[in-house]
Amino acid sequence: MSDDEFTQPVYHEEDTNPEYLADETVAVLGYGSQGHAHAQNLNESGVDVVVGLREGSASRAAATEDGLRVETPTDAAAEADVVSILVPDTVQPDVYAQIEDELEEGDTLQFAHGFNIHYGQIEPKSGIDVTMVAPKSPGHLVRRNYEAGEGTPGLVAVYQDETGDAKEQALAYANAIGCARAGVIQTTFKEETETDLFGEQAVLCGGATALVKTGYEVLVDAGYSPEMAYFEVLNELKLIVDLMYEGGLAEMWDSVSDTAEFGGLTRGDVVVDEQARENMEEVLEQVQNGEFAQEWILENQANRPKYNQLYERERNHDIEEVGERLRELFEWADEETESEDERVEVNAE
Numbered sequence: 001m002s003d004d005e006f007t008q009p010v011y012h013e014e015d016t017n018p019e020y021l022a023d024e025t026v027a028v029l030g031y032g033s034q035g036h037a038h039a040q041n042l043n044e045s046g047v048d049v050v051v052g053l054r055e056g057s058a059s060r061a062a063a064t065e066d067g068l069r070v071e072t073p074t075d076a077a078a079e080a081d082v083v084s085i086l087v088p089d090t091v092q093p094d095v096y097a098q099i100e101d102e103l104e105e106g107d108t109l110q111f112a113h114g115f116n117i118h119y120g121q122i123e124p125k126s127g128i129d130v131t132m133v134a135p136k137s138p139g140h141l142v143r144r145n146y147e148a149g150e151g152t153p154g155l156v157a158v159y160q161d162e163t164g165d166a167k168e169q170a171l172a173y174a175n176a177i178g179c180a181r182a183g184v185i186q187t188t189f190k191e192e193t194e195t196d197l198f199g200e201q202a203v204l205c206g207g208a209t210a211l212v213k214t215g216y217e218v219l220v221d222a223g224y225s226p227e228m229a230y231f232e233v234l235n236e237l238k239l240i241v242d243l244m245y246e247g248g249l250a251e252m253w254d255s256v257s258d259t260a261e262f263g264g265l266t267r268g269d270v271v272v273d274e275q276a277r278e279n280m281e282e283v284l285e286q287v288q289n290g291e292f293a294q295e296w297i298l299e300n301q302a303n304r305p306k307y308n309q310l311y312e313r314e315r316n317h318d319i320e321e322v323g324e325r326l327r328e329l330f331e332w333a334d335e336e337t338e339s340e341d342e343r344v345e346v347n348a349e
C-alpha cells in the first residue's frame with residue numbers, strides 16, 4: 001500500500017524539515033518513560049534541549065548523568081520556544097498552571113497524548129501553537145529504537161495553529177525523536193485520545209493481562225502445574241505477538257501447527273464472544289462520553305484508593321511469583337537482564 005492509499009496522511013523523514021527546530025530551544029518537562037527518550041533523542045539529533053524538573057526531583061540525577069541541562073519546569077519553559085509536557089497526565093494541569101505565564105506568543109505547547117486537551121483539563125492560552133507528537137510505543141522503546149538507528153511509529157496532531165507552522169514544527173520534532181524514520185500518521189487530539197485509551201484498556205494492557213491471568217487460573221485450578229501454565233499463557237504469548245507484529249495475523253497462523261490453527265480459529269471466538277464485544281463497546285462508550293476520564297480525575301483527587309488496591313492485587317497474583325522464579329532459572333531471562341543493563345549504561349553515558 002503506498003502512502004496515498006492511507007485514509008490519513010503519513011509522513012516520513014523526507015517530508016520533514018529540521019529547520020523548524022534549528023534555532024529553537026525545546027523544554028522537555030518530565031524525565032520518565034517518554035521524557036527521557038524525547039530529551040535524549042532530540043539532543044542527539046542536534047536540537048537544543050533543556051529538561052524541566054521540580055526541585056528535589058528523583059529524575060534530576062538521571063537527566064544530568066545523561067548530559068542534559070536541567071532547570072525547574074518554570075525556568076525551562078521561560079527559555080524555551082517549544083515546551084513538551086511529558087509528566088503524567090494527571091499532573092499536567094498543575095504543571096501547565098506553573099508555566100502558562102512563561103509561554104510567549106508564537107511558542108508551542110506540545111503533548112504526547114491528548115487527554116487533558118480533549119477532556120478540557122487544560123485550556124491553553126491564545127497566541128501559542130498546541131500540537132501533539134505521540135509515539136505509538138512505550139518510551140523506553142522510543143529510546144532503544146533511536147539508538148539502534150530505527151524508528152518508532154508515531155502520530156502528529158495540531159489543536160491550535162497561531163503561527164501557521166504548527167504542523168511543520170511538530171513533524172520536525174517527530175523526526176528528531178526518530179518517529180519519522182518509521183512513519184508519522186496525521187490525526188486529531190480527539191481520535192488519538194479515544195483510540196489510545198480504548199486500546200490500552202480493552203486490548204493492550206487491560207484485555208491482554210486479563211486474558212493471561214484467566215488462562216493461568218483455569219489451568220492451575222484444573223490441576224496443572226503453575227510453571228506449565230506460566231509458559232503456556234504468558235511466556236509464549238510474546239513469541240506469538242512477535243509473529244503478528246512482523247507479518248500480521250497471517251504470519252502467525254502460517255507459523256503455528258495446523259492443529260493450533262484449527263483450534264484457535266474455532267475456539268478463539270468462544271472465549272472472546274459477542275458478550276466480550278459488547279463489553280468492549282461499553283468500554284469505548286465510557287471513553288467517548290468522558291465517564292472514564294471523570295472517574296480517573298476523581299480517583300486522583302481522592303489519592304487513588306481504587307488504583308492502589310488494584311495495583312496491590314495485581315502485584316500479588318500467583319503468576320508473578322511463578323514468573324519471577326522461572327525468569328531467574330532460565331537463560332532467556334539472563335539475556336533480557338543483560339540487555340536491560342546495557343541500556344541503562346548507555347542511558348547513563
Ligand SMILES: NC(=O)C1=CN([C@@H]2O[C@H](COP(=O)(O)OP(=O)(O)OC[C@H]3O[C@@H](n4cnc5c(N)ncnc54)[C@H](OP(=O)(O)O)[C@@H]3O)[C@@H](O)[C@H]2O)C=CC1
Binds near residue numbers: 029035138139
Ligand atoms: N509511558 C508511555 O510510554 C507513553 C506515554 N504517553 C504520554 O506521555 C506523557 C508522559 O507519560 P509518561 O512518560 O508515562 O510519564 P511518567 O510517569 O514516566 O513521568 C514521570 C516524570 O514526570 C515527573 N513528574 C511526576 N509528577 C510530577 C509533578 N507533580 N511535577 C513535576 N514533574 C512531575 C517525574 O519527576 P519526579 O522524579 O520529580 O517525580 C518524572 O520525571 C503522558 O501524557 C502519557 O499519556 C504517550 C505514549 C506512551
Ligand SMILES: CC[C@](O)(C(C)=O)C(=O)O
Binds near residue numbers: 138199200
Ligand atoms: C499502551 C499504553 C500507552 O498508551 C502507550 C505506551 O502507548 C500508555 O499510555 O503508556
Ligand SMILES: [Mg+2]
Binds near residue numbers: 136137196200
Ligand atoms: Mg498509547
Ligand SMILES: [Mg+2]
Binds near residue numbers: 196197
Ligand atoms: Mg496511553
